[in-house]
Amino acid sequence: MLDQCHQGQWKALAVLNVLGYLEAEAEVLVEVLVMVTAEVEVEEARTPWSTEAMTEEAREKLLGYGVAPPLPLPMAGEDPPCPRCGSREVVLKNPFGATLCKTLYQCAACGEVFEAFKTV
């Protein structure tokens, strides 16, 4: 049977063992966190999509549906020609069409209301 003094020493040793164990576990946990952090580092290798990547065939299909295709990147912000008559006399009616990627215009020459694909 342990006396009070020995019981205190035994408890102190037990606490030190637990602390040592926890310290070792913490070191392992830190190593795992460093490895996980290294695994989730992402490097973007490709450039974002742009309307410059749209094929001529896709542009012609948009025109066929009455949607003005996106202008070349250097002309971004300019008004597109009317897809019906080709006039440059167009009026911006709404910066957003049926979708966020399109703008709503009306042609001043032929009256056609049309959407234009935004240049991005």
Ligand SMILES: [Zn+2]
């Ligand atoms: Zn027109």
